Amino acid sequence: MIAELGLAVLWMAAALAVLQLFAGVVALRPGGAAMTGLVRPLAVMQGALVAVSFASLITLFLETDLSVKLVAENSHSMKPVIFKLAGTWGNHEGSMLLWITIMAVSGGIVALVEKRLREDTLIATLAGQAFVSLGFYAFLLLSSNPFERLPEPAPEGAGLNPLLQDIGLAFHPPTLYVGYVGLSVAFSFAIGALVTRDVGPAFARAMRPWVLGAWIFLTVGITAGSYWAYYTLGWGGWWFWDPVENASLMPWLAATALLHSASVLASRNALRAWTVMLGVIAFSMSMIGTFLVRSGILTSVHAFAVDPERGSFILALLAIYIGGALALFGLRASTVTEGERFSLFSREASLVFNNVMLCGTLGIVLLGTLYPLLTEAFGTKVSVGPPYFNPVSAIFVLPMMAVMCVGPLLRWRKDKPGRITATVAIPALLFALVLLAVVVFAPAIRVLPMLGIAIGAGLAVGSWLPLRGRNLRRTPLSVYGMVVAHFGIGVALLGAASESAFSTERLAAMNVGDTQTVGPITIKLLNIEPVAGPNWTALEATVSAAYKDGAPVTLHPQARTFSSPPGERTESALHTRWNGQLYAVLGNEGEDGRWQMRFWWKPFVPLLWLGGLLVALGGVLSLIGRVAHDVKRLRAEGKIAWRKTRMEQVK
Amino acid sequence: MSEPEPKRSRIAIWLPLALFGAFFALVIWGLVRPADREVASAFIGKPLPQFALDAATDGQPGLSTADFKVGKPKLLNVFASWCVPCAIESPQLDALAKQGVEIDGVAIRDRKEDVARFLATNGNPFQRIGKDDLSEVQLGIGSSGVPETFVIDGKGVIRYQHLGEIRPEDMDLILRKLQEAGQ
Numbered sequence: 080m081i082a083e084l085g086l087a088v089l090w091m092a093a094a095l096a097v098l099q100l101f102a103g104v105v106a107l108r109p110g111g112a113a114m115t116g117l118v119r120p121l122a123v124m125q126g127a128l129v130a131v132s133f134a135s136l137i138t139l140f141l142e143t144d145l146s147v148k149l150v151a152e153n154s155h156s157m158k159p160v161i162f163k164l165a166g167t168w169g170n171h172e173g174s175m176l177l178w179i180t181i182m183a184v185s186g187g188i189v190a191l192v193e194k195r196l197r198e199d200t201l202i203a204t205l206a207g208q209a210f211v212s213l214g215f216y217a218f219l220l221l222s223s224n225p226f227e228r229l230p231e232p233a234p235e236g237a238g239l240n241p242l243l244q245d246i247g248l249a250f251h252p253p254t255l256y257v258g259y260v261g262l263s264v265a266f267s268f269a270i271g272a273l274v275t276r277d278v279g280p281a282f283a284r285a286m287r288p289w290v291l292g293a294w295i296f297l298t299v300g301i302t303a304g305s306y307w308a309y310y311t312l313g314w315g316g317w318w319f320w321d322p323v324e325n326a327s328l329m330p331w332l333a334a335t336a337l338l339h340s341a342s343v344l345a346s347r348n349a350l351r352a353w354t355v356m357l358g359v360i361a362f363s364m365s366m367i368g369t370f371l372v373r374s375g376i377l378t379s380v381h382a383f384a385v386d387p388e389r390g391s392f393i394l395a396l397l398a399i400y401i402g403g404a405l406a407l408f409g410l411r412a413s414t415v416t417e418g419e420r421f422s423l424f425s426r427e428a429s430l431v432f433n434n435v436m437l438c439g440t441l442g443i444v445l446l447g448t449l450y451p452l453l454t455e456a457f458g459t460k461v462s463v464g465p466p467y468f469n470p471v472s473a474i475f476v477l478p479m480m481a482v483m484c485v486g487p488l489l490r491w492r493k494d495k496p497g498r499i500t501a502t503v504a505i506p507a508l509l510f511a512l513v514l515l516a517v518v519v520f521a522p523a524i525r526v527l528p529m530l531g532i533a534i535g536a537g538l539a540v541g542s543w544l545p546l547r548g549r550n551l552r553r554t555p556l557s558v559y560g561m562v563v564a565h566f567g568i569g570v571a572l573l574g575a576a577s578e579s580a581f582s583t584e585r586l587a588a589m590n591v592g593d594t595q596t597v598g599p600i601t602i603k604l605l606n607i608e609p610v611a612g613p614n615w616t617a618l619e620a621t622v623s624a625a626y627k628d629g630a631p632v633t634l635h636p637q638a639r640t641f642s643s644p645p646g647e648r649t650e651s652a653l654h655t656r657w658n659g660q661l662y663a664v665l666g667n668e669g670e671d672g673r674w675q676m677r678f679w680w681k682p683f684v685p686l687l688w689l690g691g692l693l694v695a696l697g698g699v700l701s702l703i704g705r706v707a708h709d710v711k712r713l714r715a716e717g718k719i720a721w722r723k724t725r726m727e728q729v730k
Numbered sequence: 731m732s733e734p735e736p737k738r739s740r741i742a743i744w745l746p747l748a749l750f751g752a753f754f755a756l757v758i759w760g761l762v763r764p765a766d767r768e769v770a771s772a773f774i775g776k777p778l779p780q781f782a783l784d785a786a787t788d789g790q791p792g793l794s795t796a797d798f799k800v801g802k803p804k805l806l807n808v809f810a811s812w813c814v815p816c817a818i819e820s821p822q823l824d825a826l827a828k829q830g831v832e833i834d835g836v837a838i839r840d841r842k843e844d845v846a847r848f849l850a851t852n853g854n855p856f857q858r859i860g861k862d863d864l865s866e867v868q869l870g871i872g873s874s875g876v877p878e879t880f881v882i883d884g885k886g887v888i889r890y891q892h893l894g895e896i897r898p899e900d901m902d903l904i905l906r907k908l909q910e911a912g913q
Contacts, residue, residue, distance in 0.1 A: 352743075356746065359746075360746070363750075374761065376761060394754075394758070397754070398754060402747065402750060402751075402754070405746050405750055408743070408747075409743050412743045413740065413743060449756065452760050455760075456760075666864075667863050667864075675863075
């Protein structure tokens with residue numbers, strides 16, 4: 080019954096999206112004003128219906144209704160509740176329903192709260208949102224129905240991939256999805272603004288909170304995903320330049336660029352065409368990323384996700400939406416005027432530099448991701464990995480981070496270099512000193528980590544300089560947000576560079592009672608015994624680890640075996656200190672009865688994820704600041720309007 | 731704004747669409763490219779690395795590089811008892827063995843009793859099975875998952891790599907690759 084309800088409301092929501100598009104298009108034509116009032120309520124209703132549909136699917140998973148095909152294929156009655164819930168989106172159909180849910184609900188929210196934009200631009204935006212949603216409704220309803228019933232209920236579910244039975248990963252995909260799909264709102268705003276030729280500060284201000292919100296989710300999602308890969312894959316690495324990872328990084332890069340150029344447009348009415356363009360690109364990157372991952376076009380080695388039919392469907396959607404939006408851009412961009420001018424030495428110029436560098440990084444990541452496919456088209460098969468990505472992205476990223484110390488100090492429009500020389504000297508001097516110290520004390524490390532440490536240190540300090548000379552209590556929250564986010568980037572860079580420069584590794588075959596050292600840590604293998612969890616069994620090692628002469632702590636790395644479906648996973652054990660992290664992995668038992676164990680000592684590596692979270696926190700502060708500001712202004716405007724009517728009544 | 735607007739470069743405006751067009755053409759090609767690719771791996775055409783693996787199960791010998799330099803093409807199947815697709819492909823491997831194809835196996839990160847149980851349940855098409863606990867051989871021949879099947883010619887050179895399980899519709903392809911390797 081619940082499955083039928085879910086499917087029925089999904090169809091109804093799709094029908095409302097058709098109406099919303101139709102009403103929007105008619106309303107924008109001469110003489111169509113009668114339709115104008117329909118668009119907003121339709122968008123709200125559509126959002127509500129899809130939310131009901133998604134809630135139905137969650138209910139089916141929580142109840143483990145095995146008569147539903149999707150539940151039977153992806154869940155199991157013995158699974159802990161939290162993973163039953165995560166099972167809802169841990170599969171193709173469920174994740175597409177989540178996608179459309181986020182899209183429709185955000186469309187509904189735009190319809191409810193957006194008051195600043197010109198009414199015709201908003202109607203065009205909502206019609207655009209409906210148009211984009213329709214493709215995904217079609218995808219879901221025609222080729223990936225999540226509510227399909229089995230002719231006979233299955234006796235038991237097939238379970239969830241063991242790699243996915245992890246609390247971090249349970250919430251990692253939906254976090255990224257909110258980010259990906261949140262960018263669809265920016266895309267629709269860009270379409271709306273292009274259609275009505277209304278590219279200006281109001282458009283940027285309306286779009287900005289959505290970009291900021293999506294960007295926060297992407298930041299958290301990428302940080303969490305990187306940490307998840309670090310501790311579950313058991314390889315000790317944190318970023319592999321895997322196509323799936325790149326697929327999440329590219330929208331983030333585009334959204335970061337968009338965030339900054341939207342600020343320029345909102346405050347200075349400059350960079351109009353560029354901002355609209357990025358609005359289109361950011362969501363396009365989300366769709367391209369999803370396509371690359373889902374179609375299996377790049378990850379053909381791991382053949383379980385490959386489904387050419389689905390790949391072709393998403394590709395058709397890409398052609399319609401991205402191709403259509405870029406064509407619209409081509410047709411309209413020449414009528415979008417340039418906007419205000421600015422000098423080469425100004426905050427606008429530094430933001431343009433940042434944008435170019437971010438887009439450059441985006442370009443090389445996209446190229447590197449597609450390169451194997453590209454060369455294969457010409458007959459050779461290559462794989463592209465860290466040797467390409469690390470140095471080439473550094474060419475763009477490191478200069479950008481240097482400019483990050485300077486840009487926020489500059490004035491809008493035009494500034495004099497002499498005004499900020501003394502201030503910039505602080506991070507510049509720190510950079511030089513740290514670089515010198517690294518060259519003297521650790522000459523063996525490679526150039527990139529060396530530069531990374533120096534620039535990271537400079538940025539971690541330089542990011543606070545915009546607060547210098549300001550009244551701290553009257554500084555807007557969004558400025559604090561910027562400072563914290565830039566500080567986070569510096570901190571993350573320090574963590575990454577330190578990890579790559581100073582990590583030590585030890586691979587050892589150990590008997591119970593043996594002792595090993597890795598970096599400053601002494602490790603003793605105390606015991607190995609089997610343990611059991613709800614749907615897995617494991618061999619668990621008990622290891623004591625002591626930092627220098629300090630008191631030992633106990634760690635429990637595991638090798639887990641899952642029962643439904645069968646699979647294995649290492650559960651690494653981590654010991655975090657203020658100055659680094661010990662990473663321990665239990666391997667297999669050797670022929671001679673000794674255990675393969677692997678240890679890493681990674682100085683300052685936690686800074687990497689701490690930095691990522693700080694970046695997200697900066698985003699949150701900015702978002703709160705911006706929204707609070709908007710609410711205040713709306714209230715003030717409301718009060719003025721109310722007083723005016725009062726006055727007239729009194730008269 | 732009364733002053734005339736500067737003319738924008740028409741080409742720059744259409745550049746994103748052109749790039750997207752190129753991307754689109756590339757992935758269309760990627761989706762429709764023939765499944766049977768001539769060059770599937772960088773390891774094709776390379777000799778097997780030197781290895782000598784212990785037996786993965788009692789009653790069957792282990793596996794070394796020398797076992798492939800016997801003048802006759804063989805299949806090398808990378809599998810594991812904990813891998814579900816490996817059980818799915820076992821009827822196809824049995825059928826190949828019945829047709830006289832010699833198949834050697836490498837069991838990845840496995841235990842002797844588990845391998846024995848797996849073979850008892852799913853049939854045993856293998857002549858020799860090596861035990862690869864650290865995935866050394868697996869990585870050495872460019873395999874990144876289980877199951878994978880390699881066609882090795884009589885001189886110990888890798889001729890073909892099949893990713894994923896061998897399905898009934900892949901049988902002809904495997905036999906053809908064996909035949910080509912024998913020529």
